[in-house]
Amino acid sequence: MEKEKETKQKLLKCALQEFSDKGYMKASLRNICKNAGVTTGALYFFFKDKDDLFRSLVSEPLAELERMIEGHFNEEVNISYLLKKGEIDISEIASEEGLEDDNAVAREVLKYLFKNKDIFDLLLTKAQGSSYENIADHMVAMAEKHYTGMYAVMKGYDSKRQITAEDKFIIHWISHDQIDIFIHILTHCKSFKEGEKQLKNMMAYMIGGWFAVINIK
Amino acid sequence: MEKEKETKQKLLKCALQEFSDKGYMKASLRNICKNAGVTTGALYFFFKDKDDLFRSLVSEPLAELERMIEGHFNEEVNISYLLKKGEIDISEIASEEGLEDDNAVAREVLKYLFKNKDIFDLLLTKAQGSSYENIADHMVAMAEKHYTGMYAVMKGYDSKRQITAEDKFIIHWISHDQIDIFIHILTHCKSFKEGEKQLKNMMAYMIGGWFAVINIK
Amino acid sequence: MEKEKETKQKLLKCALQEFSDKGYMKASLRNICKNAGVTTGALYFFFKDKDDLFRSLVSEPLAELERMIEGHFNEEVNISYLLKKGEIDISEIASEEGLEDDNAVAREVLKYLFKNKDIFDLLLTKAQGSSYENIADHMVAMAEKHYTGMYAVMKGYDSKRQITAEDKFIIHWISHDQIDIFIHILTHCKSFKEGEKQLKNMMAYMIGGWFAVINIK
Amino acid sequence: MEKEKETKQKLLKCALQEFSDKGYMKASLRNICKNAGVTTGALYFFFKDKDDLFRSLVSEPLAELERMIEGHFNEEVNISYLLKKGEIDISEIASEEGLEDDNAVAREVLKYLFKNKDIFDLLLTKAQGSSYENIADHMVAMAEKHYTGMYAVMKGYDSKRQITAEDKFIIHWISHDQIDIFIHILTHCKSFKEGEKQLKNMMAYMIGGWFAVINIK
DNA sequence: GATGAATGAGTGTTCATTCAT
DNA sequence: AATGAATGAACACTCATTCAT
Numbered sequence: 050m051e052k053e054k055e056t057k058q059k060l061l062k063c064a065l066q067e068f069s070d071k072g073y074m075k076a077s078l079r080n081i082c083k084n085a086g087v088t089t090g091a092l093y094f095f096f097k098d099k100d101d102l103f104r105s106l107v108s109e110p111l112a113e114l115e116r117m118i119e120g121h122f123n124e125e126v127n128i129s130y131l132l133k134k135g136e137i138d139i140s141e142i143a144s145e146e147g148l149e150d151d152n153a154v155a156r157e158v159l160k161y162l163f164k165n166k167d168i169f170d171l172l173l174t175k176a177q178g179s180s181y182e183n184i185a186d187h188m189v190a191m192a193e194k195h196y197t198g199m200y201a202v203m204k205g206y207d208s209k210r211q212i213t214a215e216d217k218f219i220i221h222w223i224s225h226d227q228i229d230i231f232i233h234i235l236t237h238c239k240s241f242k243e244g245e246k247q248l249k250n251m252m253a254y255m256i257g258g259w260f261a262v263i264n265i266k
Numbered sequence: 267m268e269k270e271k272e273t274k275q276k277l278l279k280c281a282l283q284e285f286s287d288k289g290y291m292k293a294s295l296r297n298i299c300k301n302a303g304v305t306t307g308a309l310y311f312f313f314k315d316k317d318d319l320f321r322s323l324v325s326e327p328l329a330e331l332e333r334m335i336e337g338h339f340n341e342e343v344n345i346s347y348l349l350k351k352g353e354i355d356i357s358e359i360a361s362e363e364g365l366e367d368d369n370a371v372a373r374e375v376l377k378y379l380f381k382n383k384d385i386f387d388l389l390l391t392k393a394q395g396s397s398y399e400n401i402a403d404h405m406v407a408m409a410e411k412h413y414t415g416m417y418a419v420m421k422g423y424d425s426k427r428q429i430t431a432e433d434k435f436i437i438h439w440i441s442h443d444q445i446d447i448f449i450h451i452l453t454h455c456k457s458f459k460e461g462e463k464q465l466k467n468m469m470a471y472m473i474g475g476w477f478a479v480i481n482i483k
Numbered sequence: 484m485e486k487e488k489e490t491k492q493k494l495l496k497c498a499l500q501e502f503s504d505k506g507y508m509k510a511s512l513r514n515i516c517k518n519a520g521v522t523t524g525a526l527y528f529f530f531k532d533k534d535d536l537f538r539s540l541v542s543e544p545l546a547e548l549e550r551m552i553e554g555h556f557n558e559e560v561n562i563s564y565l566l567k568k569g570e571i572d573i574s575e576i577a578s579e580e581g582l583e584d585d586n587a588v589a590r591e592v593l594k595y596l597f598k599n600k601d602i603f604d605l606l607l608t609k610a611q612g613s614s615y616e617n618i619a620d621h622m623v624a625m626a627e628k629h630y631t632g633m634y635a636v637m638k639g640y641d642s643k644r645q646i647t648a649e650d651k652f653i654i655h656w657i658s659h660d661q662i663d664i665f666i667h668i669l670t671h672c673k674s675f676k677e678g679e680k681q682l683k684n685m686m687a688y689m690i691g692g693w694f695a696v697i698n699i700k
Numbered sequence: 701m702e703k704e705k706e707t708k709q710k711l712l713k714c715a716l717q718e719f720s721d722k723g724y725m726k727a728s729l730r731n732i733c734k735n736a737g738v739t740t741g742a743l744y745f746f747f748k749d750k751d752d753l754f755r756s757l758v759s760e761p762l763a764e765l766e767r768m769i770e771g772h773f774n775e776e777v778n779i780s781y782l783l784k785k786g787e788i789d790i791s792e793i794a795s796e797e798g799l800e801d802d803n804a805v806a807r808e809v810l811k812y813l814f815k816n817k818d819i820f821d822l823l824l825t826k827a828q829g830s831s832y833e834n835i836a837d838h839m840v841a842m843a844e845k846h847y848t849g850m851y852a853v854m855k856g857y858d859s860k861r862q863i864t865a866e867d868k869f870i871i872h873w874i875s876h877d878q879i880d881i882f883i884h885i886l887t888h889c890k891s892f893k894e895g896e897k898q899l900k901n902m903m904a905y906m907i908g909g910w911f912a913v914i915n916i917k
Numbered sequence: 918g919a920t921g922a923a924t925g926a927g928t929g930t931t932c933a934t935t936c937a938t
Numbered sequence: 939a940a941t942g943a944a945t946g947a948a949c950a951c952t953c954a955t956t957c958a959t
Contacts, residue, residue, distance in 0.1 A: 056922075074291050075395070078950065089951075091923050099950065177394055178291075219467045222450055226443065233439055250436045254475035261474020262467055273939075295933060306934080308940050316933065490918080508725050508829075512954065523955080525919050533954065611828055612726070653901045656884055660877065667873055684870045684913055691912020692905035707943075729929065740930080742944050750929065 057095045059085040064102050069171050073103055074178035103179045107172045110165040111184070117158050118191055155231075159248055162231060163241035173232050185228055192224035203263050219262055226255060274312045276302040281319050286388050290320055291395035320396045324389040327382045328401070334375050335408055372448075376465055379448060380458035390449050402445055409441035420480050436479055443472060491529045493519040498536050503605050507537055508612035537613045541606040544599040545618070551592050552625055589665075593682055596665060597675035607666050619662055626658035637697050653696055660689060708746045710736040715753050720822050724754055725829035754830045758823045761816040762835070768809050769842055806882075810899055813882060814892035824883050836879055843875035854914050870913055877906060 063084040067076045078099055082089050096102040162169050176182045200220050201209050212220075230251045238244035280301040284293045295316055299306050313319040379386050393399045417437050418426050429437075447468045455461035497518040501510045512533055516523050530536040596603050610616045634654050635643050646654075664685045672678035714735040718727045729750055733740050747753040813820050827833045851871050852860050863871075881902045889895035 072394075077948080079948080088924055088926095090925070090953085093951070094922060177289075215463060215467070218454070218464050219471065221454075222447075222464075222468055223471065225450065226446075229443075229446065230439075233442065237435070237438070246432060247435045247439075250432065250479055251439055253478045254436065254440065256475075257478020258471035258473075258475035260478075261470045294931080296931085305941050305943095307936080307942075310934070310936095311939060506828075511952080513952085522920050522922095524921075524957080527955070527957095528918060611723075649897060649901070652888070652898045653905065655888070656881075656898075656902055657905065659884065660880075663877075663880065664873075667876065671869070671872075680866060681869050681873075684866070685873055687912045688870065688874065688909035690909075692909035695904045695908020695911075696901055728927085730927085739945055739947095741932085741946070744930070745943060 056085070056087055056091060060087065060092055060095060060102075061106060065106055065167060065171065068103060068106070068175055069167065072175045072177060073099075073182075078102075100180050103176070103181070107168055107176075107181060110161075110168045111172060111181075114158070114161060114169075115188075115191070117161055118188060120154070155248055155252060156245055158231065159234060159244050160241055162235050163238075163244060166235065169235055174236060185232065188228045189221070189224045192227050193221055196220050196224050196227075200263075223255070223259060223262070226258075230255065273302070273304060273308060277304060277309055277312060277319075278323060282323055282384060282388065285320060285323070285392055286384065289392045289394060290316075290399075295319070317397050320393070320398065324385055324393075324398060327385045328389060328398075331375070331378060331386070332405075332408070334378055335405060337371070372465055372469060373462060375448060376451060376461055377458055379452050380461060383452065386452055391453060402449065405445045406438070406442045409444050410438055413437050413441050413444075417480075440472070440476060440479070443475075447472065490519070490521060490525060494521060494526055494529060494536075495540060499540055499601060499605065502537060502540070502609055503601065506609045506611060507533075507616075512536075534614050537610070537615065541602055541610075541615060544595075544602045545606060545615075548592070548595060548603070549622075549625070551595055552622060554588070589682055589686060590679060592665065593668060593678055594675055596669050597678060600669065603669055608670060619666065622662045623655070623659045626661050627655055630654050630658050630661075634697075657689070657693060657696070660692075664689065707736070707738055707742060711738065711743055711746060711753075712757060716757055716818060716822065719754060719757070719826055720818065723826045723828060724750075724833075729753075751831050754827070754832070758819055758827075758832060761812075761819045762823060762832075765809070765812060765820070766839075766842070768812055769839060771805070806899055806903060807896055809882065810885060810895050811892055813886050814889075814895060817886065820886055825887060836883065839879045840872070840876045843878050844872055847871050847875050847878075851914075874906070874910060874913070877909075881906065 060081065063081045064076075066084070067081045070076075076099075078089060078092060081102075082092050085092075092102070096105060172181060172184060176184060197209065197212065197217075197220055200216065201212060204211075204216075206212065230248070234244040234247055234251070238247060277298065280298045281293075283301070284298045287293075293316075295306060295309060298319075299309050302309075309319065313322060389398060389401060393401060414426065414429065414434075414437050417433065418429060421428075421433075423429065447465070451461040451464055451468070455464060494515065497515045498510075500518070501515045504510075510533075512523060512526060515536075516526050519526075526536065530539060606615060606618060610618060631643065631646065631651075631654050634650065635646060638645075638650075640646065664682070668678040668681055668685070672681060711732065714732045715727075717735070718732045722728075727750075729740060729743060732753075733743050736743075743753070747756060823832060823835060827835060848860065848863065848868075848871055851867065852863060855862075855867075857863065881899070885895040885898055885902070889898060
């Protein structure tokens with residue numbers, strides 16, 4: 050029971066190393082096997098192909114992350130729902146307390162990212178060539194859906210029909226930026242603690258920008 | 267003199283196509299030569315290696331762009347200089363006119379990016395594997411220098427010595443975001459005209475975020 | 484006793500499928516096992532190697548067929564024996580009734596081939612690379628022995644010694660053609676009934692050819 | 701001019717050897733290169749892939765052969781045309797002289813087959829797995845077209861519409877057999893001279909069979 | 918009876934690069 | 939200025955087979 054998994058684990062470990070060092074495309078399966086002290090055939094016993102090996106490294110943490118992100122954006126949708134009902138007002142969200150609430154969710158996400166720092170570094174910066182090479186875009190698309198609703202509410206639109214192509218563009222950008230914030234912290238901070246500090250400022254930046262966009266038009 | 271350049275130009279044209287289609291790493295020199303109707307030997311007469319071919323495509327437009335960016339940020343430095351002297355105040359920068367001024371410079375950059383859209387698309391999104399794979403980071407670093415000065419002024423710091431690691435981080439992020447705005451527009455808009463429209467909102471977003479960051483702390 | 488055989492049968496069934504689809508060489512044992520829901524180790528418990536697996540599919544029906552063919556050609560030898568004795572004459576063999584008699588035996592063979600159509604399709608058209616790749620030649624050799632005797636008689640030779648190299652060649656060809664007739668029907672007709680119809684014409688063709696050869700020389 | 705082609709010729713020579721020894725599928729490009737004293741890269745300079753290498757060996761002789769076969773069958777169509785006109789009668793074709801005429805054409809084909817014996821051995825018996833693996837079927841189809849017309853005439857059909865499925869079957873068989881005669885001689889005789897002798901008998905066999913089929917129904 | 922793991926040699930193919938001519 | 943030829947190392951991947959458990 051221990052021995053069986055040893056090889057697979059060694060392979061995964063060496064794959065993580067190789068992919069992280071060279072990126073998906075330049076990574077050599079031969080090299081991974083050599084480092085794991087196994088023949089290439091052994092690798093193909095455990096994994097269908099190069100892409101499957103990569104997926105085995107990232108798919109589970111990614112699935113969990115996606116669940117979290119969905120949760121995150123549902124929080125925000127709730128806020129916009131409340132706004133619609135007139136129960137809280139915009140200034141309250143922008144206040145220190147409002148940001149604290151928002152950050153609480155983002156912090157959860159960030160915590161998880163750092164819990165699997167090496168995996169997410171790999172996924173978000175070394176996946177080019179794999180089936181996950183556009184994973185960030187996928188996340189942006191998730192964010193976009195929710196921000197679109199939120200935007201309509203804050204603009205005081207009666208229906209989403211009022212959203213113009215120009216609106217859509219800036220919503221897409223902000224969604225992109227939100228995801229980029231996470232990536233940026235992950236790749237620039239060594240620990241969650243360090244990242245947490247920066248997150249506060251970055252979220253403030255994003256929300257500041259958000260309101261500027263809402264008001265300017 | 268004409269004939270020589272013909273081959274080289276054909277090679278550059280086909281290289282642009284191939285690199286743009288497949289990205290630097292997946293691009294095949296064989297294929298470039300085949301499309302140019304030349305043998306690989308000919309390519310190696312004009313270019314040292316694959317990377318040199320790539321560089322030949324982007325280096326000139328890039329150099330020009332870098333000159334422009336320096337200019338852009340010098341503009342902003344000027345603003346911060348004026349602020350220091352107390353001759354204009356922050357609210358003025360955030361006013362419609364202030365934004366207009368700022369946009370004027372950014373528009374110049376954007377105009378140039380679109381003038382060489384295919385080249386900059388290549389450089390900014392297809393360079394992975396080449397010596398320019400981190401070119402965006404380089405631009406960010408350029409932006410960072412100037413934003414650092416600006417930030418100190420707006421914070422009312424006497425000297426740059428007061429800038430903390432946390433300050434540096436957010437400055438780096440904003441610099442990164444500034445560059446990303448250009449890339450985003452370049453890769454999402456078909457023409458300069460279209461991009462120009464979006465730029466206004468995105469700059470508003472960035473400046474809104476900037477002030478949020480200045481004030482929150 | 485039931486369970487054991489279940490696996491083996493499943494394996495044989497999936498092997499038949501795989502070999503029939505891809506031919507012996509391109510067939511993958513991995514794939515056979517996967518389809519059978521078993522590991523490769525299991526396969527090697529029942530079968531020595533790839534060739535043994537193939538042989539296990541075809542050996543029994545083949546042995547039975549060979550017995551039949553021997554019988555078939557003994558029938559013909561009987562005819563030649565009778566001829567020798569002058570009790571019937573050649574024109575009688577070529578007559579409708581003579582052909583009917585001959586067809587009766589060939590029909591038996593054909594019936595058996597169709598009874599195991601998938602197996603004999605496999606053996607006769609998909610065996611390249613296996614130890615049976617020349618099985619048709621082997622059958623031809625069987626036919627050849629008997630046709631040689633028949634030929635001598637019809638030619639009015641006193642002894643087989645009179646058979647020349649040229650005679651041998653045409654005997655070999657006719658033997659080859661006889662086997663080919665069976666293969667052709669098997670691979671071109673869907674049912675025994677359909678094949679039976681065609682057999683009549685093909686045997687007429689062969690016998691017509693046979694007499695032409697006898698007389699021309 | 702000599703040196704350039706040396707490698708390619710060596711490669712072709714070794715490829716012919718390897719393909720002939722092991723058949724297309726089992727042939728190893730590595731081995732071919734090793735025997736030619738070249739690296740695999742060199743092979744890929746001259747040939748697109750394994751199949752292209754095989755095609756380079758056989759395509760030209762094959763094209764020439766196909767021209768000849770067309771000619772052959774056109775001869776036969778001429779005969780059937782004359783028959784239609786009533787200018788010659790069937791017995792004449794079956795006579796020694798008629799066969800001599802027919803054989804003359806077949807001899808030409810056979811002569812060419814032996815002129816490139818090794819190539820056609822390769823093409824007709826070792827092509828499995830290559831794009832020529834069904835080349836014999838292709839030739840049969842060519843023969844079939846012409847035999848169909850001939851058959852209708854000899855049967856005294858007014859139009860080809862009268863040809864039944866059963867007729868078609870036997871025509872297909874005879875076409876197949878015609879091609880097989882060539883293959884058989886090629887693979888069983890060492891020289892054209894030897895083959896020529898056998899051809900006469902085999903053509904007699906075929907024509908004897910042909911008339912038997914025509915009359916029996 | 919059968920598994921799960923692993924071997925090791927092999928496959929065809931592609932690559933950037935070099936160099937004599 | 940450019941060709942045609944060739945290198946040599948690398949690539950991902952597949953295979954039949956083995957064997958301790």
